[in-house]
Amino acid sequence: MRIILCTGKGGVGKTSVAAATALRASELGYKTIVLSTDAAHSLSDSFDISLDGEPRLITPNLWGQETNMPQALKTYWDTIQGWMAALLAWRGVDEITADEMAIFPGMEELANLLYITNYSDTKEYDVVIVDCAPTGETLRLLSFPEILRWWIEKMFPVGQAAAHMLSPLVQLVSNIPMPGDEVFDSIKHLSIELNRIRELITDPEKASIRLVVNPEKMVIKEAQRTFTYLNLYGYHTDLIICNRLIPDEIKDPYFAYWKRNQSEYYSVIEQCFAPVPILALPLLEREVVGAPMLRAMGSSLYGDNDPTKFFFRGQVQSIDHEGSNYTLNLPLPLATKGDIGVMKSNDELIIQVGYFKRNIILPSILRDLDIVGAKLEDDKLKIRFVKGQVK
Numbered sequence: 001m002r003i004i005l006c007t008g009k010g011g012v013g014k015t016s017v018a019a020a021t022a023l024r025a026s027e028l029g030y031k032t033i034v035l036s037t038d039a040a041h042s043l044s045d046s047f048d049i050s051l052d053g054e055p056r057l058i059t060p061n062l063w064g065q066e067t068n069m070p071q072a073l074k075t076y077w078d079t080i081q082g083w084m085a086a087l088l089a090w091r092g093v094d095e096i097t098a099d100e101m102a103i104f105p106g107m108e109e110l111a112n113l114l115y116i117t118n119y120s121d122t123k124e125y126d127v128v129i130v131d132c133a134p135t136g137e138t139l140r141l142l143s144f145p146e147i148l149r150w151w152i153e154k155m156f157p158v159g160q161a162a163a164h165m166l167s168p169l170v171q172l173v174s175n176i177p178m179p180g181d182e183v184f185d186s187i188k189h190l191s192i193e194l195n196r197i198r199e200l201i202t203d204p205e206k207a208s209i210r211l212v213v214n215p216e217k218m219v220i221k222e223a224q225r226t227f228t229y230l231n232l233y234g235y236h237t238d239l240i241i242c243n244r245l246i247p248d249e250i251k252d253p254y255f256a257y258w259k260r261n262q263s264e265y266y267s268v269i270e271q272c273f274a275p276v277p278i279l280a281l282p283l284l285e286r287e288v289v290g291a292p293m294l295r296a297m298g299s300s301l302y303g304d305n306d307p308t309k310f311f312f313r314g315q316v317q318s319i320d321h322e323g324s325n326y327t328l329n330l331p332l333p334l335a336t337k338g339d340i341g342v343m344k345s346n347d348e349l350i351i352q353v354g355y356f357k358r359n360i361i362l363p364s365i366l367r368d369l370d371i372v373g374a375k376l377e378d379d380k381l382k383i384r385f386v387k388g389q390v391k
Contacts, residue, residue, distance in 0.1 A: 001120050002030075002127045002308045003201060008212035009222045010134035013243040015042040016288040016297060017212050017281075018131035023291060024298035024307045026062035030126040033063040033119065037112040038133040041066040048290040059291060063125070067112040117196045127308050201235065208238035208310060211273075215242060215265035224272050224361035225347075231317040239311040240278045241301065242269055247282045271358055276312045317360070324387040326366055332381045342374045342383060351381070 006018040015036075022034035033055055036043045043064055044051045055063040119125050201207045209230055213223045223240075230237055245266070246259050269278060281301050288297050298307065305311075320327045332340070332353060341352040347367045349360040369385035376382075 001123065001125060001206060003116060003130070003207035004127070004308070005130045005132050005201065005207070005209045006212060007132040007209065007226070008134070009214075009219050012212045012214050012219055013281075013288070014134075014212040015046050015131050016294065017210070017241055017243065017301070018129050019043060019046040020288070020294045020298035020301060021210075021307045022062060022064075022127070022129045023059065023294050024302055025127045025129070026059060027295075028306060028308075029061065030308060031061050031124070032127040032129065033065060033125045034129040034131060035065040035067055035112070035115060036131040037067065038131060043131055046289065046294065065115075067115060113197055113201075114193050116200060117193060120196075120200060202233075204236050204313060208236045210239045210241055211237060212241045212243055213269060214244050215262040215269065217265065220265060220268055220272065221361060224359070225363065227273060228317060228319075228361060229363050231315050231319060234315075236313070236315060237273075237276055238313070240269065240273045240276055241281060242266060242278055243281045244283045245280050272360075273316070274358075276316055279311075319366075326369065326385045328360075328366065328383045328385065330360075330381045330383070331379060332376065337376050340374070340376065340381060342371065342381075344371050349383070 004018075004021065006014045006021065008014040015038075018034055022032050026032040034043060035055075041051070043066055047058055047064060049056075049058060049064075051064045051066040053065070053067060055065045058064045113130070116128055116130070119128055211223050211226060213219050227237060245262055246255055250259070266280070279301055281297065284293065284297060284300070286293060288294060301307075316331065318329045320329065328349070330351070339353050341350075343350045343352075344362075347362050349362055351358045351360065366385050369387055372384050372386050374381060374383045
């Protein structure tokens with residue numbers, strides 16, 4: 001099963017791109033479903049039809065789904081939430097507040113991603129395309145399996161057998177709610193599902209992420225940061241889609257400044273994300289709503305290409321860590337040591353190779369660390385970051 005996740009800054013057109021990609025795939029004969037993990041579901045608006053929590057046939061071979069968050073939460077979190085709410089209520093939190101606090105931020109979106117494991121099990125679809133939330137929420141979502149796994153290990157360090165032994169003793173001195181078998185069973189099930197979804201969407205043979213950008217400074221900056229984070233968590237980006245480029249045939253002087261600006265920023269996009277390929281998508285003459293306009297967008301974007309193919313394989317960046325120290329690895333084939341310069345400025349890493357330079361927006365975990373060395377090894381530039389100033 002092929003999995004494609006589309007994300008980007010809010011307003012760049014990621015929902016339209018996801019819908020157009022899904023329509024194009026279905027018309028090539030792939031049994032395709034497009035689903036949304038965004039709380040502000042826009043797929044219905046994009047296809048100009050009503051979608052809900054169950055897959056609905058849109059056109060031959062294409063289904064759409066705007067996932068039902070309460071239903072997903074009930075399936076994966078209900079039992080754990082009940083115990084956590086009881087624990088919070090025991091600590092004096094009122095019942096309604098305790099019930100709300102027992103749902104972690106991001107749990108709703110994560111529960112929606114778990115639909116992918118179901119579709120993988122049933123082999124019902126050839127292609128699953130996910131219209132993700134804007135990049136900030138998507139990054140939280142993609143990192144959440146690891147965060148929740150850490151939380152479960154810390155929250156339940158004693159394990160099920162120990163809880164059975166301790167429960168009678170605890171009840172003698174306190175009325176604290178102890179987790180029962182059903183809570184541990186739910187945790188075990190959720191942990192298995194978390195591992196499965198992580199394995200699925202980091203599998204380089206099945207899944208990739210497509211970043212949708214506009215040729216604008218703020219959008220590019222956020223996309224760069226997202227790109228580095230995706231590499232940090234082991235996700236593979238196979239395509240950058242630059243949307244809403246003003247076509248060359250537009251000669252009106254009013255657009256001259258915008259065209260010049262877009263041309264400059266398109267060059268920046270090429271530098272920032274190389275060697276990941278970029279597909280340019282012109283600003284269409286009408287709003288992209290309904291199957292005909294989505295079909296036009298898909299045709300303009302992919303041409304004769306199969307939208308489900310991997311446009312790029314591998315990771316452009318990788319980050320290794322040992323304790324609080326990190327190493328950022330960047331492929332630089334054919335470069336020599338004398339040609340390379342590395343400089344850090346606030347949240348940007350500036351790498352110069354000969355007459356060319358590349359700016360990388362650093363994730364927060366690297367932003368406050370010091371660079372203590374850089375070396376070229378096996379056609380890779382390895383930059384070491386450590387915590388605290390090195391004397």
